Amino acid sequence: SHLQAIDDGSGGVIFAGDINSPPAMINLGQGQTNVQGTAFIGRAPANGMGVSWSKAFSGTVGTSPYPAVPLSLAVDSKGNAVLGGSFLGTLDFGLGANSVIGINSPSTNGFLVGFSSAGTAQWAVAQTSQGYTDANAMALDGSGNIILSGLYQGGTGINFGGASPFPIMSTNGEVILTKLTSNGTNIWTKNITDAVSNGYMGSLAVDLTGNIIA
Helix, strand or coil, X not given: CCEEEXXXXXXXXXXXXXXXXXXXXXXXXXXXXXXXXXXXXXXXXXXXXXXXEEEEECEEECCEEECCEEEEEEECCCCCEEEEEEECCEECCCCHXXXXXXXXXXXXXXXXXXXXXXXXXXXXXXXECCCEECCCEEXXXXXXXXXXXXXXXCCXXXXXXXXXXXXXXXXXXXXXXXXXXXXXXXXXXXXXXXXXXXXXXCCCEECCCCCEEC
């Protein structure tokens, strides 16, 4: 299981995590309706009394549930949150046709979803491939653009919702570094090759001039 939390800039805390079980009712605190899923995100107010809002979700393959795993979290200056992680099959954030949908892959894929400061899902994008992908570290720059890193392995290209995939041939696993707009549109993608074993980039930061520190 994973659990992480970050200050939302107004004294509250945005938190996200998952439970290592089939989809179940998750009680996130006083006065909040239980939510059902394997992963969750919410906001605790500054006074620590209950939660202001919460959402839960899980992946689905056919009619069978599969876990969704939150791995990275960031909050902008307005309290809007961006959550990244991994899933298998279809992951529905209640956005109708804009739900995150994976492809016919035997491995998990990465996801990104943006939430307003009130907890409403605004957009979602899949990080799809015929191999394994995830979204395990994230930072925002001063304009709200998203810097994302993750692992890619076992395919010939990775797609962030665009018409053409970023071409990569990987067998050992490579680190993918991506910049996206504040609504999840890909700006650029780069890969960092490790010829020996799986690469990993566990943390990211952006300085005041937009330089990326990993």
